[in-house]
Amino acid sequence: MKAERAWSIPYRIKSIIGSFDIDDLASVSLDSYKEIFNNNTLHRFNDTMASVFYEAVHDIKAKYNGDASRIWSNNSSSAKVAYDFLQFKGSGKKIATMAANILARQFKVPFSDYYSIDISPDVHILRVMRRTGLVSYDADLDSVIYRARELNPEFPGIIDFSCWEIGRTWCRPNHSNCEECIICNDCKKIL
Known part of the structure; x- marks a missing residue:
């Protein structure tokens, strides 16, 4: 599932139920959320994510007095x-x-x-880190996290979005577009 789609679920739910007020969200039953998720195909795992969303709403209401920004x-x-x-x-x-x-x-x-915000490695980030030579070609996800911590100890996750975007846009698994990539001149191009 694309990240943009997953992160847009709260907005889509607001559009469906007509509110994003925590009390309105909390008044929706788990079965109703499952119906909303399934009828609108909000996620690949609709029943599971409906339950996750339902629990999150109730946690925010109970633990944060209905205000997620308190986190x-x-x-x-x-x-x-x-x-x-x-x-x-x-x-x-x-x-x-x-x-x-x-x-x-x-x-x-x-x-x-x-400093506790690590990079969140996925296939795109792993591919970019390997191909640029920032990690070895057989590096695992933990190696990527520790390499990012070494590169920028104050904020290891700062390179997360850049690597992810490069991986999705230019550094594709089978058809890399190195010539147009924004880091073309600095990349080792280990393909």
Whole structure:
């Protein structure tokens, strides 16, 4: 599933139920969310993600007084923000660090530090890191994380989106477009 589609699910739910007020979201039953997810094909795993969404709404209402921004308010540390995201059902390390990274990079949410925001490696990032020679060609996902920490200890995840975009746009698995790639001159092109 494309990331854009997954991250747009809350917006799509708002469009479907007509509100994004936490009380309105919490009033929807789990069975109704399953119906919404399945009827609108919101995710590849509709029943599971409907349950994850339902639980998240109720966690935000109970733990954060209905205000999700309390997760990252008060100049929180990046470790606290990632930890809080990990407490949501269905959120693993990759989603937790990706959410913190998006808040920091795209929404300019200030944290007291950024060193706990790791890169969130996927096939695109792994391919780019290997082909550029930043990691060995047989490097695994953990190696990518530690290499990013070495490259920028203060904010390892800062290269996440760039690598992902390069991997999706130019550094394709079978048809690389090295000539047009924005890092063409700096890439080792290990194909």
